[in-house]
Amino acid sequence: AQRVTQPEKLLSVFKGAPVELKCNYSYSGSPELFWYVQYSRQRLQLLLRHISRESIKGFTADLNKGETSFHLKKPFAQEEDSAMYYCALSGGRDDKIIFGKGTRLHILP
Amino acid sequence: DAGVTQSPTHLIKTRGQQVTLRCSPKSGHDTVSWYQQALGQGPQFIFQYYEEEERQRGNFPDRFSGHQFPNYSSELNVNALLLGDSALYLCASSRSYYEQYFGPGTRLTVT
Numbered sequence: 001a002q003r004v005t006q007p008e009k010l011l012s013v014f015k016g017a018p019v020e021l022k023c024n025y026s027y028s029g030s031p032e033l034f035w036y037v038q039y040s041r042q043r044l045q046l047l048l049r050h051i052s053r054e055s056i057k058g059f060t061a062d063l064n065k066g067e068t069s070f071h072l073k074k075p076f077a078q079e080e081d082s083a084m085y086y087c088a089l090s091g092g093r094d095d096k097i098i099f100g101k102g103t104r105l106h107i108l109p
Numbered sequence: 110d111a112g113v114t115q116s117p118t119h120l121i122k123t124r125g126q127q128v129t130l131r132c133s134p135k136s137g138h139d140t141v142s143w144y145q146q147a148l149g150q151g152p153q154f155i156f157q158y159y160e161e162e163e164r165q166r167g168n169f170p171d172r173f174s175g176h177q178f179p180n181y182s183s184e185l186n187v188n189a190l191l192l193g194d195s196a197l198y199l200c201a202s203s204r205s206y207y208e209q210y211f212g213p214g215t216r217l218t219v220t
Contacts, residue, residue, distance in 0.1 A: 004151075043112075043113075043211045043212060043213050043214070044152070044199065044211040045210075045211065046208070046209065086151050086152075088151075095165070096142075096154040096157065096165055096167060097142075097152075097154060097209065098154065099144075099151030099152045099153070100151050101149070101150055101151045102150075102151050
């Protein structure tokens with residue numbers, strides 16, 4: 001079954017501390033992996049995707065095919081990182097996107 | 110460019126009624142996807158429209174139907190509304206599939 005699991009509903013981290021949002025997936029084949037973010041009162045937007053190997057707003061994510069994980073990391077949390085984060089996958093071009101349930105990241109001052 | 114726009118913003122309907130939600134894609138985009146986001150859940154894929162045809166469909170009953178117009182705008186129709194249809198309905202547009210841009214959503218409440 002195709003599935004994205006985000007085990008944490010809420011993650012509270014102090015400003016300046018490292019952040020890791022966990023994501024595991026189940027998919028038969030080689031999916032494309034994404035992280036989407038939704039800031040307060042804003043629409044859902046793409047944060048990064050594994051094929052581009054970019055670092056966006058200091059966030060990175062490494063695809064581990066052996067562990068079927070795609071954890072999102074940032075070395076030093078900032079208050080503006082507080083938001084809802086969704087891990088997602090797609091089977092490839094033109095395939096539907098499957099989202100996890102999301103993790104709310106709360107950065108403490 | 111206003112990006113993806115959706116109307117209405119909020120909607121309250123009674124069980125058994127029918128509803129139509131509208132979406133205008135971002136300029137230059139030709140593909141529209143619809144998602145349902147229940148409270149506390151991630152978005153769930155309903156279907157995708159390209160060249161005025163349904164290209165792909167998620168696990169939703171036939172009560173959910175859609176349409177895409179020649180100007181690429183799209184409608185989502187839901188018949189025989191159930192209480193469980195209460196959710197935020199998101200529209201996303203794209204040209205290449207991965208670059209999906211989301212609208213602000215329509216909040217549907219079924220009473």
